[in-house]
Amino acid sequence: MRLWLLAALALVPASAGASAPTPEALRHWHDREMRVADIGARLRTANVALCPDAVPDPGLAVWTINPTMSADWRAAWARALGLGEGAQVTWVAAGGGADRAGLRVGDTVLAVDGVALAEGRVAFMASLASALTQPRMRVDILRDGHRVGLTVVAMLACPATVELLDRRQRNAETRATAVLIYSGMEAALTNDDELAFIIAHELAHAIHGDAMIGQEKALNDPVIRGRMERDADDLGVAMMARAGFDPDAAARAEDRLAPLQKGWLTGMLGLEFHGAYPRAVDRSAHLRARAAAVRGDMARWGSAP
Numbered sequence: 001m002r003l004w005l006l007a008a009l010a011l012v013p014a015s016a017g018a019s020a021p022t023p024e025a026l027r028h029w030h031d032r033e034m035r036v037a038d039i040g041a042r043l044r045t046a047n048v049a050l051c052p053d054a055v056p057d058p059g060l061a062v063w064t065i066n067p068t069m070s071a072d073w074r075a076a077w078a079r080a081l082g083l084g085e086g087a088q089v090t091w092v093a094a095g096g097g098a099d100r101a102g103l104r105v106g107d108t109v110l111a112v113d114g115v116a117l118a119e120g121r122v123a124f125m126a127s128l129a130s131a132l133t134q135p136r137m138r139v140d141i142l143r144d145g146h147r148v149g150l151t152v153v154a155m156l157a158c159p160a161t162v163e164l165l166d167r168r169q170r171n172a173e174t175r176a177t178a179v180l181i182y183s184g185m186e187a188a189l190t191n192d193d194e195l196a197f198i199i200a201h202e203l204a205h206a207i208h209g210d211a212m213i214g215q216e217k218a219l220n221d222p223v224i225r226g227r228m229e230r231d232a233d234d235l236g237v238a239m240m241a242r243a244g245f246d247p248d249a250a251a252r253a254e255d256r257l258a259p260l261q262k263g264w265l266t267g268m269l270g271l272e273f274h275g276a277y278p279r280a281v282d283r284s285a286h287l288r289a290r291a292a293a294v295r296g297d298m299a300r301w302g303s304a305p
């Protein structure tokens with residue numbers, strides 16, 4: 001989540017000299033980022049017992065306008081997110097720690113763990129970055145003209161990040177514990193349950209350690225890779241069900257994506273989703289069977305192993 005705070009900064013070098021996008025375009029991009037973040041947060045907290053370790057996650061994003069951005073970029077971001085001069089809550093994960101503490105999108109943040117923005121942006125941002133990794137954080141906000149202090153008790157979550165990446169390919173990838181959902185994939189899957197399967201599959205790779213350094217040889221071996229993909233599918237379907245998503249959406253996502261991956265043009269552009277995956281028809285049938293088994297487990301034991 002700390003990375004999102006840097007997202008506005010990250011836009012600066014790429015856009016140096018370029019005119020700012022419209023506030024509507026920035027708002028739209030931000031909404032898509034938060035959609036991915038919401039689904040990721042649900043999966044990461046609901047499946048914490050499956051992860052090798054756990055980290056505190058307050059389910060919160062706070063933005064400030066970076067003063068080093070050019071004036072038109074600052075104005076565009078301010079209008080896009082309704083940001084004033086101060087810091088503002090721009091995302092609260094439903095059911096997460098910040099949500100339970102009563103924080104709401106649009107709240108003006110005055111101080112985090114006693115460090116006020118008024119005392120300086122650098123110190124404030126450092127306090128915020130640190131607080132987002134702690135089990136508890138104290139947030140002072142301005143609401144209806146009054147200063148209100150709230151204590152956020154973080155939930156435990158799998159130690160992975162889930163982010164939207166600005167790439168038009170219909171793809172997703174995992175680097176160590178960083179799950180990256182390409183914007184082309186997010187746009188292709190307008191149904192949250194279907195997108196949840198893609199994110200859960202990638203989180204399963206992160207849990208299995210498939211994308212760790214040293215795994216390159218295994219990733220290039222079609223037999224081992226095929227097994228990795230099957231294992232990620234199996235765990236992914238269980239994870240999405242545990243987080244309250246419809247496990248049958250896994251096969252639907254596969255059926256929707258498979259036809260989009262075909263053709264020389266998509267191959268030329270490197271739009272490859274399958275690689276060492278099983279054939280689409282086999283994968284789809286397997287996902288359907290797996291979803292039925294998971295639904296059976298959920299009905300019998302109230303959870304999917």
Ligand SMILES: [Zn+2]
Nearest residue numbers: 201205229232
């Ligand atoms: Zn995979």
